[in-house]
Amino acid sequence: MKDIANAIGVSAPALKELFRRDILRRAFIKHPFFSDIFEAYKLDRRFGGFEEGTLIAKTTDGVKVVRGFPKIKRALTLYPTIKKHFDGEVAIEEKMNGYNVRVVKFGEKLYAITRGGFICPYTTEKVRLAFDDSFFKDYPNLMLCCEAVGEESPYVPSSIYGDRLDFYVFDIRDMKTNTALPIKEKERICENYGFKMATIFDIVDCRIAHEVVRDVVEKIGKEGREGVVIKDVEMKEPPIKYTTSQANCSDLSYGFRYFGEYGKDFLFSRLIREGFQSWEFREIEDVMNERALRIGKAILFSMVESIRDVKDNGKIYEKMRLRFYDLEVFELFKEHVRRMGVPAKFSDPIQDDDGSYIVHYYKYMKSTTDIVKHILEGNLWS
Known part of the structure; x- marks a missing residue:
């Protein structure tokens, strides 16, 4: 534990206090699938200059700190907000509808860290299939910040980007400092290593960006897409986001x-x-x-659908389709969900034509179920 304390600059007693207050929590399940990691912890809140979701891992390469992804503030108006926030050129990049994943290499293998700081077994399996480790051999101190998108997502399923889970790089950052590479450097690296990248619609002067963003937002909104992130091309200023109707x-x-x-x-x-x-x-x-x-x-x-579910079936579930290539990872993911405190059940795996296994994941929405049931029984709304 001394190594973990030193990594975030606290004393041993202070580290114990972080555990006691649930600010620092275990971030993974010990298992051969995570063979390069001895211990890993995540910050559940911002602490001492480290972002929420920061991971501190004791690995075969030593103690590694993977900074949490900075929260992006939202613009409610385009003008004069963009002009006030930036100076010079900005990139207008697609904000994809998925979940944030930091891809890193510890020891011999790649690992996927979610925004909250968990090392997710489901996402890690897919990351190892989607990426080779050549980038990480060349840039061992960098991490790929990706949007994980697709219908087979355990967190934000969306069919807009295809039925399988896929990864699109939106930032490349230094693991320890969280410094982001400039837009052009990110584009160069993604092209060199064959990474898919969140679409950059345009690079324009910030003084006219509001007009361009409006046109982009109206177009992609009709396609059911989420929105845009406006970024300083040098990544020196924090980005801002704007969503479609x-x-x-x-x-x-x-x-x-x-x-x-x-x-x-x-x-x-x-x-x-x-x-x-x-x-x-x-x-x-x-x-x-x-x-x-x-x-x-x-x-x-959507509300009427939930009421009907309770009336007809007694419970409300969110249903997702997942794909596993190793049933041991499936068992590991079930334990991961349990440790996150998510009430859920899973179907039996069914083998697909390519040898993978399809599983349906049912997340029980207990609070909504209880409220609807309470009202349908004739009780009053407080």
Whole structure:
């Protein structure tokens, strides 16, 4: 434990206090699948200059610190926000609808770290299939920051990007300092190593970027895509993000489907985004009516679906399809889900034509189930 304490600059008693307060928690399950790691812990909150989700791992290469991914602030208006936040050229990059993964190499193997700091067995299996280790041999101190997207996602399933889980690089960063490479350097590396990369729609002067972003957002919104991240081309200033109306409504649909699990802030913030976007886009009444209908359907249809589920089946589950190439990884992932405190059940694996195994993952939405059941029994809303 002394090595872990030294890595984050605290004393042994202070390290014990971090464990006691659940700020520092175990980040993986000891298993031969994670053979290069002896111990690994994650920060559940920002601490001492380290971001939430920072991983501290004792590995066959020594103690490694993998910084958490910085939170990206959101713009509610494009003008004058972009011009006020940046100076010079900005890249307008797609914000993909998936989950953040930091890909690193410890010892002989690659590992996938989720935003929260867990080393996920499911994602790690897919990362080892998607990437070779040549990049990490050449750049041992860097990490690939990727969006994991696709229908076979255990966290954010989406069919827009295909049925399998895939990875798109959006940043390349120094593991220890979190310094990001400039956009052009990231593009060069991705091209050299054959990495898929989040689409960069344009690079423009920040003074006109609001016009370009609006055009991009309206186009990709019709395709069901999430939004954009606006980045300083040198990556010296923090990026900002902006989402499409369709993504906001998709979030509202999901949030109201499982309204017991998601707080009012989650839902209210997305409604506020819609209001500011409608105003800034100077929508005429017919277009505003379309937006209002989209919002209303997202809220009402999903809630009624949950009520029907409880009435007809007694419980509400979110259902996801996963693919495993090793049944031992499947067992490891089940334990990973249990340790995260997620109430869930899994179908028996069914072997596919390519030798992989299809599993259906049912995440039980207990709070929403309990609330709906309580009301359907004739009880009053408090």
